[in-house]
Amino acid sequence: MKELIFSFVGSFSAGIIFNVAAKKLIWIGFSGAIGWIVYSLLYSSAGSLIFSTFAGAIAVGIYSESMARLVKSPSTIFSIPGIFPLVPGITAYTTVQYMVENNLSGAASKAVETAASAGAIAFGIMIIYGLFRLVHKINSRRKKSINYPK
Amino acid sequence: MDVKQLCEVALKAGEILLVSGAEIYRVEDTVTRICRSYNVEADCFVMPTGIFITVFGSNREPISVVRRVKARTVDLSRIEKVNSFSRSLIINPVTYEEAVKTLNGIRRTKRYHFLLRLFAAGITAFSFTILFKGNERDALAAFLISMFIYFVNEKISQTGMFYFFEFFISGVIAGMGSLLAVRLFPGLNLYRIIIGAIMILVPGVAITNAIKDALNGDIASSTFRMAEAIFIAAAVGAGVSIALYVGFNNL
Numbered sequence: 043m044k045e046l047i048f049s050f051v052g053s054f055s056a057g058i059i060f061n062v063a064a065k066k067l068i069w070i071g072f073s074g075a076i077g078w079i080v081y082s083l084l085y086s087s088a089g090s091l092i093f094s095t096f097a098g099a100i101a102v103g104i105y106s107e108s109m110a111r112l113v114k115s116p117s118t119i120f121s122i123p124g125i126f127p128l129v130p131g132i133t134a135y136t137t138v139q140y141m142v143e144n145n146l147s148g149a150a151s152k153a154v155e156t157a158a159s160a161g162a163i164a165f166g167i168m169i170i171y172g173l174f175r176l177v178h179k180i181n182s183r184r185k186k187s188i189n190y191p192k
Numbered sequence: 193m194d195v196k197q198l199c200e201v202a203l204k205a206g207e208i209l210l211v212s213g214a215e216i217y218r219v220e221d222t223v224t225r226i227c228r229s230y231n232v233e234a235d236c237f238v239m240p241t242g243i244f245i246t247v248f249g250s251n252r253e254p255i256s257v258v259r260r261v262k263a264r265t266v267d268l269s270r271i272e273k274v275n276s277f278s279r280s281l282i283i284n285p286v287t288y289e290e291a292v293k294t295l296n297g298i299r300r301t302k303r304y305h306f307l308l309r310l311f312a313a314g315i316t317a318f319s320f321t322i323l324f325k326g327n328e329r330d331a332l333a334a335f336l337i338s339m340f341i342y343f344v345n346e347k348i349s350q351t352g353m354f355y356f357f358e359f360f361i362s363g364v365i366a367g368m369g370s371l372l373a374v375r376l377f378p379g380l381n382l383y384r385i386i387i388g389a390i391m392i393l394v395p396g397v398a399i400t401n402a403i404k405d406a407l408n409g410d411i412a413s414s415t416f417r418m419a420e421a422i423f424i425a426a427a428v429g430a431g432v433s434i435a436l437y438v439g440f441n442n443l
Contacts, residue, residue, distance in 0.1 A: 045323060052319030058312035059392065061267045061303050078323070115272045118215070122268065122397055127323060129396025132387045134421070138429025142437075156399065164403035 099166025363431020
């Protein structure tokens with residue numbers, strides 16, 4: 043519950059720094075909370091960092107693409123602050139920290155972890171983006187109307 | 193609107209998007225969509241540091257424009273506005289004057305008040321210290337340090353020093369501040385305060401966006417953004433490490 047609140051608040055305030063319009067900030071808070079909850083539930087039960095991050099990104103992706111259609115704005119608005127709790131910024135920092143401490147094997151493992159979780163997040167978001175576009179294309183072809191996807 | 197004016201409008205829209213941190217494919221999409229709304233064929237090549245557009249005039253005479261883009265921030269509300277503007281052109285192609293007026297309005301979109309952003313930076317640090325298993329006292333220290341970092345960062349970027357200097361100095365402040373907090377109030381966790389405080393600096397989103405660009409096939413911009421992210425991480429990390437090294441030896 044505590045994590046739920048703080049992941050909500052964390053994404054919400056990140057949204058302020060990224061200059062999201064005030065009436066959409068609340069939806070951004072939910073985006074971050076959903077991603078973090080999926081991630082932390084899976085991480086505590088399955089224990090695989092990369093897989094849980096991937097699942098969290100999928101959740102954020104589904105949420106952002108659906109919200110993009112409901113609120114009529116680009117999905118990036120919701121996904122960038124939404125993945126903010128998941129992105130491996132701290133891992134990237136730790137890599138450099140280990141290098142300075144001359145712990146090169148630690149640095150190497152952290153660097154791989156950074157690349158892997160960034161890849162997992164990007165892949166998760168893009169898969170959902172692609173799926174939604176595909177569904178949209180099939181739908182609009184059926185309707186035979188010109189309808190530009192978000 | 194003639195082809196040259198259209199070129200200017202498309203370039204302006206693309207520039208706002210790129211400066212606000214939009215993905216490459218979105219910039220290219222928007223530029224070609226704007227030109228298509230006026231039934232003009234356009235080719236567009238976007239790098240994170242510049243935009244190249246070529247359009248063909250009525251007598252198949254090509255016109256090219258290049259715009260160098262230097263500033264890079266994240267401003268999601270401007271991305272959203274340009275996006276909806278470019279979509280509205282398909283239904284309602286406005287005149288040149290109107291389009292320029294709208295785009296200038298978008299460019300002048302205000303950010304939140306500085307104090308609110310400062311507070312938001314602090315709250316971000318507070319939340320993430322808790323999420324990274326710190327306690328409330330660690331979070332409070334990170335809250336204060338992060339606000340100070342954001343303040344200094346803003347001041348340095350106004351003076352126009354080189355890009356990575358901001359991140360280095362911020363890292364130094366994070367390291368010094370956390371050390372100071374731990375010395376003043378024993379029992380705080382140094383590592384958790386640091387990672388909470390630098391949460392607003394570290395390039396997590398940049399790395400992820402770089403990979404998103406790669407998955408879209410924009411390999412050149414992906415490499416560019418990845419390099420940028422690595423340098424930011426290195427600058428922040430070097431700042432923190434130097435602060436800790438000096439601090440541990442002299443305090």
